[in-house]
Amino acid sequence: MPSDAVLVLGGGPAGLEAARGVADLGHRAILVEQRERLGGQPDAAQYAALTHGMRPAEEAIGEMVAAVTGRPEVEIRLKSGLTGFRGSAGDFTATLATPEGAREVGCGAVIVATGFQHFDPGRETQMYGYYEYDDVITLTDAEKMLKAGKFVKPSNGQPPERVCFIQCVGSRDRQIGNEYCSKVCCGISSKQAIEVRQLLPKAKVFIFYIDMRMYGYWENELYWPAQEKYKVQYIRGIVTEVLKKGDRLLIRGEDTTMGRPMEVAMDVVVLAVGMEPSAGTRAVAQLLGVRQNKYGFVEVPPGSLDPVATSVPGVFVAGAAAGPMDLNDTMGTAGAAALRAATLLRRVARAGAAAR
Ligand SMILES: Cc1cc2nc3c(=O)[nH]c(=O)nc-3n(C[C@H](O)[C@H](O)[C@H](O)COP(=O)(O)OP(=O)(O)OC[C@H]3O[C@@H](n4cnc5c(N)ncnc54)[C@H](O)[C@@H]3O)c2cc1C
Ligand code: SF4
Missing domain, CATH: 3.50.50.60 (FAD/NAD(P)-binding domain)
Structure with a gap:
């Protein structure tokens, strides 16, 4: 059955912004992060000040974490990861490994925000x-x-x-x-x-x-x-x-x-x-069946002017999972991915209503 949720994989800047965007657009986001904390590399690698503006990373990323925490539309799953995936755009089923055990969730769209690792x-x-x-x-x-x-x-x-x-x-x-x-x-x-x-x-x-x-x-x-x-x-x-x-x-x-x-x-x-695809990006791309480029980043279809599309309809990519990116580009692609995912959910819901 079509689902009104978007599965966001990765709780770094891209995943946080994508989950916030999905919630702001009136949909449910299931935010899955493998670490015990949200915040991505700026948190894990303890960045000092961030460009632009040289604000302390802790403060800037803390604001992003606060923007999704405690919201009824955002379900946060820490220490969790994807282990299985089936279905089609608008009606996917994902299996998650969580601290409480394996759990199946329905989702209409997926946003891959599993980021990069340092060379x-x-x-x-x-x-x-x-x-x-x-x-x-x-x-x-x-x-x-x-x-x-x-x-x-x-x-x-x-x-x-x-x-x-x-x-x-x-x-x-x-x-x-x-x-x-x-x-x-x-x-x-x-x-x-x-x-x-x-x-x-x-x-x-x-x-x-x-x-x-x-x-x-x-x-x-x-x-x-x-x-x-x-x-x-x-x-x-x-x-x-x-x-x-x-x-x-x-x-x-x-x-x-x-x-x-x-x-x-x-x-x-x-x-x-430099930046290389994270192990999580490589693993998740395989599970979802999305094409990767020769470096292992998630491939945006060549020639596409859509920076968040992947080879699988209903699966979008945001941030450094798609290639080296600064925070501005990361946030921009996360917002675009949230919009695409929400648009898909609405289209599927409208088609369902018309068929009834
Ligand atoms: C040293 C350094 C300093 C930087 N400083 C700046 C700066 O000042 N300004 C700037 O604009 N940019 C800066 N950047 C770039 C910035 O770090 C990236 O733009 C940003 O982190 C990308 O965010 P992201 O969410 O796409 O990826 P990430 O930050 O890598 O976050 C990905 C998240 O996904 C999680 N994850 C991975 N695999 C899985 C999985 N299978 N399941 C669940 N979760 C998973 C990870 O644990 C992580 O939390 C810097 C980069 C470096 C290397
Ligand atoms: S930004 Fe490009 S040119 Fe500059 S150090 Fe990194 S890889 Fe080299």
Whole structure:
């Protein structure tokens, strides 16, 4: 029997916004999150401040969680996941594994919002030494320190004098098979470089990049202030190796603007790791039977101008489950997916009423 509920898989920014949208449009949302908490990566990885506006992530994401919590239209299922799926658009049955045991729910539409995971720098083909040297960290490790208001050399707990970011780690890399740009890491590195300079005005901060890709307003909000106000030094170059030298790290590579080899000493090296589909995105896509692209993200049908469509009618996708996205794009696609799902439920209900 057709159902008036939308199943939203994933309780990160995309899932939260999609569930809120579905409820605002007058329908029921069943919000399923595998963790014990809502909030997605910004919560799980303990992000510090979020662009735009540099608001504390905890505050911004907390507002999104509050917008769905306690609403009669939104049923929240934590520590839960999808294990089975059958039916057709307007009339699906999903089996959920919940702490209370297996449970079947009817839903007219599904929104996949199972997000991304950070690239594991151990898979990098360059020799950056993430698992060898304590002072080689990732953007997410840096976020945790910045959230705590303390940016130190992990090896000795002292404030670093020289910090650098290495861009495109695990993205735009044909050897690894991730030829795509992860979209957010240039902006996030610039944001973190500003935050490091704010905390440690004496530290020198460098960003080694292939080319800087700042989207939209990030150019003015992050890139120019980083250079002009915070004196972050952007160096076009390719870093091929990070070595240990005494209690410092030695960056080896090529300054591609000057066309000469470079060797620079650093105290902390931050790897700007990219975005890959989460294990949940891969698993859920298989269960739902939606097509995935060669990287494992949910594929939006090629040529479609609908950014939330999938290969299965009635199943929509929102946020980083469909590919690298910042929060603005994530929220935009979540709203669009909620609208599409609600429209489908209404069309099915109207057709049912006309047939009676
Ligand atoms: C270091 C870093 C900093 C960033 N900072 C910013 C910033 O300042 N501004 C900005 O605009 N963007 C930023 N981003 C990008 C931002 O994190 C993403 O745009 C956003 O998290 C995408 O939200 P999402 O809900 O699609 O995915 P996610 O945040 O990945 O959430 C997905 C959720 O789905 C859950 N899930 C996964 N699989 C399943 C399953 N099978 N069943 C149930 N639940 C499941 C996960 O547990 C998670 O809660 C940053 C990214 C990085 C890497
Ligand atoms: S956003 Fe920047 S660092 Fe990230 S993959 Fe694209 S170019 Fe590389």
